[in-house]
Amino acid sequence: DKPLLADYAVWGAITAYTKSHSLLANLKDLEKFTAWMNRMDQRQECKDAIERVDKALKDAQETIAAEAAALAAEKAKLGSVVEVPTIEGSDPETDPLDAFKNVLAAQLSTLIDVDIKILYDALEAPRASENGHIALSVPRLRLKGAPAAIAADIVAKFQLNDYVLSTKADGPFVNFFLNHIKLADSLFHKIYDTKEKWGCNQSGGNKKVIVEFSSPNIAKPFHAGHLRSTIIGSFVRNILQANGYDTLSMNYLGDWGKQYGLLAVGFERYGSEEKLLEDPIKHLFDVYVRINADAKENEAVHDEARAYFKKMEEGDEAALKIWSRFRDLSIVKYKDIYARLNIAFDVYSGESQVTDGMDRALKMLHEKNLLTESDGALIIDLTKYKLGICVVQKKDGTTLYITRDIGAALERYEKFGFEHMYYIVASQQDLHLKQLFKILELLGFDWAKKVTHLNFGMVGGMSTRKGTVVFLEDILEETRDAMHEVMKKNEHKYAQIEEPLEVADNIGISAIMIQDASARRIKNYDFDWKRMFSFEGDTGPYLQYAHARLCSIERKTEMEVNPKADLRHLGDSRAAGDLITMIARYPQIVRETIRSFEPVNIVGYAMKLSHNVSQALESMYVMGAEKEVAEARLFMYWSARITLGNAMRLLNLKPQERM
Template sequence: MLSPFKKSIAETISTVAGIPIDFAERSVELCKKKELGDFSVPVAKIIRQMKTEEKNPSVVASQLAEQIKPNDIISKVTVTGPFLNFAINKSALTKMILNQVAEEKEKFGGSTLGKGQNVIVEFSSPNIAKPFHAGHLRSTIIGNFIANIHKLLGFNVISMNWLGDWGSQFGLLAIGFEKYGSEEELKRNPIRHLYDVYVKINADKAKDDNVRAQGKDFFKHMEMGDEAYLVKWKLFRSLALEDLKKTYGRLNVSFDVFTGESETDWDLVDQVLKDLEAKGISKMDKGCLIVDLEKYKLGIALLKKDDGSTLYLTRDIASAIKRHNTYSFSKCYYVVATQQTLHFKQLFKILELLGYSWAKECYHISFGMVMGMSTRRGTAVFLQDILDDAKATMLENMQKNPEKISEIDENEREAVADKIGVSAVFVQDFNAKRIKDYEYNRERMTSFEGYTGPYLQYAHARCCGVERKSGIEIPKASEVNFSLLTEKEAENLIMNIAKFGDVIMNTYRNLEPNTLVSYLFELSHVIASAFSTLRVKGSEPEIAKARLFLFYCARIVLGNGLRLLGLEPLEKM
């Protein structure tokens, strides 16, 4: 981690410039030009905190540099215009960082920042009778990523899936199943079959009002708790949930809590409506219950329709209160598409108006759309088809290299192809800022070159290959002579490894997967450059041990990054 080095530089700056240590720490940056040093301080940033009459940053930079002497951490200080540049002691950095990586392994990059704090991440949230599509994919992998980052930083994370498992559409689905359903197909492929049934009965409904009435009547019996009507819904829900869990397993995603519309606390909903009325927050308008949020530029929030039925917003208010009562969360994230931005702004504002101070710790993590998601056979409705298509493409690519594929057990090749395919889908999604829409490009994302998931997996597999083919065991840190890692490529790799902790903290602050992905590509490129120079096999024994240990540490860090993205690092491909 670079933190101890940044802190040492900050302490030096704080002393010579006479400024607060926390301000000095925020001023220390990584050098943009490596030939100038490792860290820099833009003096223009700190000059306003200094008690000096000199206002020219370049002059002040020279004055400060004269007062700073090299020490165990700082090997050299130079001035470039208004910048102070610091070169750090590479041998101290190498020993500290590589020791730490080898000791902490999967925990490297983490901290106890979140100790004792509960964080809820609600994500994925598909409708159990509809396809698991691209929008659900984005919510699923972004939410899982946010959960993983928080876990690494010591938070107690509750991963929550709020299912669309209730509503009048299930009455319609039930009568549709009586007409078009197959028990055999339901068990074989629940979600796909329920979707087919739903499409057919919806077509009937468009032509026949009686179908709509039958669906509403069926759901009314469900709402009254009539077990004869609920039994079919329970079967649909149970089988669809098991089907969903298979998809989640393929995506390397798990949940602590599966809940949904069917578990709405209606007593709490009634209490919320009473509280809103008692506090003068809500009012009746044309038979509807509303909250006027115009003065906050949030429009009119509808809580109850003129037929007395509640809306998602009403139920979300109650569920947020229930969550805080249950988990006393310090943060609650809702990972939902950007189209729902107004909904969540209204939700958080109403919670605030009700007097819940924790409302400010509720966050909507929004994301853009995936455009043109399809397979080679045309437009895809189901995510499963997209994953199958990516898997088939990766298997074809693997078979083009008989030498490489021969290293993988024949029984494992399909599973490896699937994991590479999943990596391709994930990394294409994570490449841009999450708020942006992006164009799905199957050819580009499945390439082993460029900024792709297969490229990251290949970099990890190559590190594993170096370990397997080296002919020596990975040494203990105490057996390594770190002073032998003097090449420019070795120094670059060590510096990149050292940046991991800062990247994790930046990612935690902005909750942008592409912050981590960009770093992993940079790390992979530096690893690739090092492979061509830092030969392990055939080198002098002590040099071979030092280089092998360096690649071992690089592999740990790259693997940690891949796992945070939700990917399983591959050892062969």
């Protein structure tokens, strides 16, 4: 009976019965029967395995169904999921916060009749964190009707989604509270993948840009004005690089002119080979001061200087050899100072190196009939442009700054074909640069519109605390020593620092740079020694302390940053949301700063980020927390450290890991 024989248990009974009743006639039949039974055993094992797989599959399906139901329920609470659209000017690939702004703009465009790009541009950071993470400024939409009423209507119609958890009307603003866990997930992984490149973009398209800055005069002190040009110029170069431009930083030294004739005459009288090799800048300055004093008493000294410089312009080998030595020794010393400031140049140029361009420029000025003779000198009359009279050649045939600057600009464009060139020079030179640009325009150069003067105000009170004259190196020495004394007050931390003098030097330089960068570029400001050394308030030492504190968290936990950390363990605390959103704003700050080239924008951002870190650390500790919670928080603080360090490097600071 087939149904009966199909039951394995029945076959077992048959086997036992046949054995006991000798139903198998011989051994051969028994062997066949045993082989057949073995096959039946294998079939049963397969059947058992299939049943186990079926059960596991069923369990998995039930689990998936349960998770899907939970996810569906969560999505039902949040609203519909919105795909990220593409909007001109946004960069969601490098800026995770832009993805949220794009979603918001797209959804808002379905509620009000406004172009999506205008909506995107109207989304901004709220003035206070309690007002949400992104705010829509209704007045910027230029709609008819009361902005407050429009804001309330938008809130009433807005459908929540997995990007936006809640909305709130606040007068003419609509405040959006984001899903900061979703933001953190894309944000932290973007930072983990890009690290030191986090915040950068390629909007510049690798176009060539020249930034001329610092440009001290040989034989004169590297003073506060040069320091401002150096700090601002290096920042301009850095922010251009961060926005995808191919930059060339140029130090255009003041290394030509009658003053070098004066210096050569002075060195013949007062020079010392030993002092020159020891500190060329200071010794040449001392010589220059002494010979200037002589010149005030004796006009013949000026005649000697003019004659010497004329020999230089005529190519006299002996005169040029002495000048070249002064120049080369000074550049070596300058490079040491720049290295200490964490600043480097791609090119060291100078007025002396543009003779060919200068000669061609004079020839072109003649051909364009732009030159007029006046008392034996050659001038360009720019009075109809309200730029006065510009002398380009003295009556003795020697040239001036403007002549050499015209030649330099001509040679730079021919050599580098720049998309833009920036001159980082004090506002005292506004007229000079306006004259230069107008002359380039009158010469018919199309690229004249590609040159820009980024000016800045002056620094007051930047002498040593003893009131002595202003050599930058003296300022750096004094700040280092003062900061070293502050550090030694904490004996425990001081003992853990491997190179305390180097750290003190870096913190002191940070103090100088942040005090300078905290002022608007065009504003004059007074150098404040007392404020500079403070670890409280918005100072350089405070920024360094914030970075070192984040490094200390990573050291003390002895945990590796886990990019697979479950960020849901960050919870819904406001401190976490504020810190995550502040980290996310960094790429936008980098993009926006290129419009103004204001270092204070990055300084302000770095300070706010440091404050957010401090607030989060009050309640969201890593040490002692459960593993999953600790991993999520460590990933957040690590991302904050990378962001803060990148912002500090834009400002030419060396982020400290211990202090």
